[in-house]
Amino acid sequence: VIRAEMFGQLTGGLEAAWNKLKGEEVLTKENIVEPMRDIRRALLEADVSLPVVRRFVQAVSDQAVGVGLIRGVKPDQQLVKTVHGELVKLMGGDVSELVFAKSGPTVILLAGLQGVGKTTVCAKLAFYLKKQGKSCMLVAGDVYRPAAIDQLVILGEQVDVPVYTEGTGVKPAEIARKGLAEAKRKNIDVVIVDTAGRLQIDKAMMDELKEVKRALNPTEVLLVVDAMTGQEAAALVTTFNLEIGITGAILTKLDGDSRGGAALSVKEVSGKPIKLVGRGERMEDLEPFYPDRMAGRILGMGDVLSFVEKAQEVMRQEDAEELQKKIMSAQFDFNDFLKQTQTVARMGSMSRVIGMIPGMGKITPAQVREAEKSLKLMEGMIEAMTPEEREKPELLAESPARRKRIAQDSGKTEQQVSQLVAQLFQMRVRMKNLMGVMEGGSIPALSN
Numbered sequence: 236v237i238r239a240e241m242f243g244q245l246t247g248g249l250e251a252a253w254n255k256l257k258g259e260e261v262l263t264k265e266n267i268v269e270p271m272r273d274i275r276r277a278l279l280e281a282d283v284s285l286p287v288v289r290r291f292v293q294a295v296s297d298q299a300v301g302v303g304l305i306r307g308v309k310p311d312q313q314l315v316k317t318v319h320g321e322l323v324k325l326m327g328g329d330v331s332e333l334v335f336a337k338s339g340p341t342v343i344l345l346a347g348l349q350g351v352g353k354t355t356v357c358a359k360l361a362f363y364l365k366k367q368g369k370s371c372m373l374v375a376g377d378v379y380r381p382a383a384i385d386q387l388v389i390l391g392e393q394v395d396v397p398v399y400t401e402g403t404g405v406k407p408a409e410i411a412r413k414g415l416a417e418a419k420r421k422n423i424d425v426v427i428v429d430t431a432g433r434l435q436i437d438k439a440m441m442d443e444l445k446e447v448k449r450a451l452n453p454t455e456v457l458l459v460v461d462a463m464t465g466q467e468a469a470a471l472v473t474t475f476n477l478e479i480g481i482t483g484a485i486l487t488k489l490d491g492d493s494r495g496g497a498a499l500s501v502k503e504v505s506g507k508p509i510k511l512v513g514r515g516e517r518m519e520d521l522e523p524f525y526p527d528r529m530a531g532r533i534l535g536m537g538d539v540l541s542f543v544e545k546a547q548e549v550m551r552q553e554d555a556e557e558l559q560k561k562i563m564s565a566q567f568d569f570n571d572f573l574k575q576t577q578t579v580a581r582m583g584s585m586s587r588v589i590g591m592i593p594g595m596g597k598i599t600p601a602q603v604r605e606a607e608k609s610l611k612l613m614e615g616m617i618e619a620m621t622p623e624e625r626e627k628p629e630l631l632a633e634s635p636a637r638r639k640r641i642a643q644d645s646g647k648t649e650q651q652v653s654q655l656v657a658q659l660f661q662m663r664v665r666m667k668n669l670m671g672v673m674e675g676g677s678i679p680a681l682s683n
């Protein structure tokens with residue numbers, strides 16, 4: 236099993252939940268209890284806040300029990316999929332893009348406590364936006380620490396973006412106003428304003444931020460929070476939003492051994508989305524926050540997820556149910572066989588599909604070509620069958636004359652036709668096993 240590099244502990248904790256369902260055939264109120272307890276424990280250990288965990292667990296169990304299983308998808312895989320969907324929802328669903336001003340410079344005001352990585356984010360953000368073809372300017376609004384201004388100037392040089400400073404003698408709101416005027420003169424697309432951080436929230440900091448915000452009328456007000464602080468990060472976002480009104484958060488230090496609580500809680504607790512994440516100290520280590528990718532990483536189960544999705548997409552529910560009934564009663568016939576091969580074709584190249592089925596391992600391109608060729612071959616023979624023969628494969632098992640006719644009509648050998656018929660009966664058995672119906676079908680011997 237490949238562990239996600241982030242949130243390793245959370246990934247491991249959740250894995251315990253799926254493992255308890257291995258070998259189960261359906262999800263029930265009873266067999267879901269233990270796995271749900273594992274999920275709850277894993278989230279609490281990841282420092283997700285308790286009310287969030289409660290709602291999450293409730294939502295997952297409501298969905299998990301009672302939904303029809305998709306053919307070929309096992310309960311543990313189904314639970315992975317359900318948890319994934321809920322994780323994505325929890326983190327805000329879609330990616331929250333940065334908003335840009337319709338005219339004039341876009342102003343991004345950054346706030347945050349000391350040491351969270353705010354100064355670094357200023358430069359990273361400029362670097363990120365420059366790659367999108369936008370011209371940027373940084374404004375040094377942290378007037379209490381001369382070192383912070385120096386650091387911003389150095390980082391600005393590093394990413395080749397101008398830095399507007401007034402030293403430490405001017406009020407931050409005044410610096411912000413002048414910086415913005417300068418940016419307008421220079422036709423700069425995006426102005427990123429750094430502000431002072433403190434060790435903890437205090438009234439002076441909030442008042443100053445409010446004043447800077449009034450002076451700028453910013454497009455975005457983003458709170459920079461440290462992922463290592465877990466659910467505390469979510470509480471900070473809430474407080475800053477209530478006090479000064481923010482548009483979102485930037486989560487830094489996601490590369491460290493953060494447990495995931497911040498990424499999972501911010502949106503749910505504060506109502507504000509995480510827009511960007513920092514995943515290292517280099518300038519290129521800033522990226523948009525994609526809830527679905529993040530959920531995928533947390534689960535470390537990308538393959539299972541895409542397998543279940545494909546199966547869902549391809550197989551309409553009614554088709555699936557009808558087929559399931561047929562398989563159960565060993566009625567699977569050549570029409571279904573054809574439908575199956577067409578389904579496989581729709582699922583994309585065989586190698587990808589087979590590669591996605593857990594436990595099937597990798598097959599070689601040569602084997603894929605072979606399999607695709609034999610599918611084609613089968614189709615020819617099935618087309619040469621009468622409707623009655625397609626529905627009652629027993630007719631073919633019993634009658635060498637019928638097999639001979641089909642061989643002639645489709646240009647195949649009698650042996651190939653016999654193989655196809657045998658294969659259908661083997662498939663009945665295999666599919667029954669797959670469905671967990673263990674009665675075992677018999678493979679009739681072909682009469683000569």
Ligand code: GDP
Nearest residue numbers: 349350351352353354355487488513514515516
């Ligand atoms: P500020 O006080 O909020 O302005 O924080 P700084 O920008 O000075 O950053 C504090 C420290 O955190 C610096 O050593 C940064 O290199 C480091 N840092 C910032 N962002 C990240 C990140 O995403 N990952 C890691 N590992 N370190 C970071």
